[in-house]
Amino acid sequence: MVNETTSFNGDITVKDSNGVDTMVAYLSATLDEKNENLNINMNVTNKELLNANAADAKSQYDEFETAVKSRAKDLGYVVF
Incomplete structure (x- = not known):
């Protein structure tokens, strides 16, 4: 049996006090299509x-x- 999932990755980047873009958070998400699980x-x-x-x-x-x-x-x- 094969389960298909969809993954997303991203980050939140803001400027520090010197005006340099700095990553402050890493984002990830997974959609489990079979069971409609979302994280x-x-x-x-x-x-x-x-x-x-x-x-x-x-x-x-x-x-x-x-x-x-x-x-x-x-x-x-269905919840979306």
């Missing part, structure tokens, strides 16, 4: 910088979440 994970790598740029970070997270949910809907997940 979205965020691994924060720089909490201080993430919190200092919360609005930008939230916007990037929302974009990632929207892409995952859109794909889930395309795959027939």
